[in-house]
Amino acid sequence: MPDLPELAASFTAALQDAGIAVGPDRTRSFARAVTVLAPSTTRELRHCALATLVSEREQIEPFDAVFRQVFGARADSPVQRGQPGDPTRDLLNTVPGRVPGTRPGTADRHREAGPQSGKAPVPLAASPLDRLAGRDFAELSPEELTRLSQAMHTLVLRTPTRPSRRHRTAQRGARIDVRRTLSASRRTGGYPLRLRRFVPRTRPRDLVVLCDISGSMEPYARAMLQLLYCASRASRAEVFTFATRLTRLTPVLRRSGPDDALAQAGRAAPDWSGGTRIADCLAEFNERFGRRGMAHGAVIAIISDGWDTGAPADLATHMARLSRVAYRVVWVNPRTASPRYRPLVGGMAAALPYCDAVVSAHSLAALDDFTAALSAPRRRR
Incomplete structure (x- = not known):
């Protein structure tokens, strides 16, 4: 039986497959609600899920279908609610995050000894996913990045709509x-x-993501590739990587699973951890893909720290050309998460006037700002 983070991730993934948009923020809210409220019946668990995962009335019917499929939940009768035969009571064992059949941990012993000792129950610690949500991607170990991959797979990248x-x-x-x-x-x-x-x-408008895989972005490369895989699953999304050259990864990411796609993406980009020529790569994108219509009216996301070996004036020229045809340009710079950061790097300073939004996306929690920037309407520059 999975623990609470795995249970929440699998449930929200099933909702996503059913067409209900559920992001990492709502997954964390659902897990936190189950932790705080400790539902003991199927009805209470459904109320927790409805309050945190459903935002529209039309989503209730498909939500109930997924809920019954995942939890085997049936309408619990009054005589069954809270009894040992209740499927939700057996599933959560009245303690959120505890796997049935295991020995009670420290928090369980405090809860059971509460009335006898006269002390208030000690709340459970945050789930592993909550503890990792605010940490910088560059500080995570490979095992921790793998743990975050489940939440990344539920990420939905939405863009504004356009008339058809x-x-x-x-x-x-x-x-x-x-x-x-x-x-x-x-x-x-x-x-x-x-x-x-x-x-x-x-x-929805087209989404185009260009990710910097040079040496200066290497600490964030693994997490950014997970993000690119999520972007490739979005409708009409195109994915590119660049360092010293531009590489189109969309076919590789679309025809493979998450693990195989990341391995193949690393082999498809020969300039991994190399130098950075942002201006030249943008010029190649504008000539080969932008002029053919890929960038016209699209949302462009550029993931880079702005370090460029070329002339800043060249980068400004190509950014200006890109911004004239794109609907919205979002620059993702993980370095901006530091309060001491200033856009003094030549490449970043040259590109800044042509960006509609600059976000960090340095952690799982910061990805909420990234998804909001993609779906925001265009502003006048």
Whole structure:
């Protein structure tokens, strides 16, 4: 039986597969709610999940289907609630994070000895995922990065919507659907008593991620590759890496699983941990891909610390060209997490005027700012 972090990760992953957007922040909120409230019935556990994981009324029906599939939950009758036969009581054993059938730990002994000793129950410590959420990616060991990979796989990168060429019927629209109006008028003797209208459909904007894999970004390379794998799973997402050359990783990441994709991505980028030529790589992207329409109206995310061996003026020129065709440019710099950071590096100073947002994304908790920056509307520069 999995512990609470694994249980929350598998449950939210199943919700994600069912079409319910659940990010790392909501996964942590669900695990924290179970830890604090210690639900003893299926009904209480469902209420914890509803309050932390569901944001729209339309999501309740698919949520209940996933809940029954994951927990085997049935509507618990009054005689069963809290009894030993309750599946949720057996699953959590009334202590969040405790695996049934194991010996009670220190926190369990304090909870059981609470009424006799007269002391207040000692709350459980935070889950391993919560303890790692605020730590810098560069400080994590390979084992800890592997532990975070489950939460990274539930990450959803959303972009703003754009009007599509297709239309859909609506009660109130700016344009009249003449074909449907005339078709409906045949039922009323040829008189169009009711005007049919339509509005354009919307679809998410394209997402393009360019990740710096040079030597200065090596401490964050493993975590950033996990982030790139999540980006490749988003609809219409393109992934590139760059150091001394530009490498397109989208086909590699899409046709492989997470572990194989990361290994193949490392082999596909021969300039791993090399020098940095951001201006040249941006120029190549603009010429080979941007002019073909990949960057037009798209959200561009550049992951780099700004260290560049080229001239800052060249980087400013290519950033200006990119910003004119892109809908939004988000620069991800893990170094900005330090309060002493100043954009004094030539490359970062040259690119800053053409960025709509600059975020750190140096930890799992900081990825919330990154996802918010991607989905934010465009601002006037």
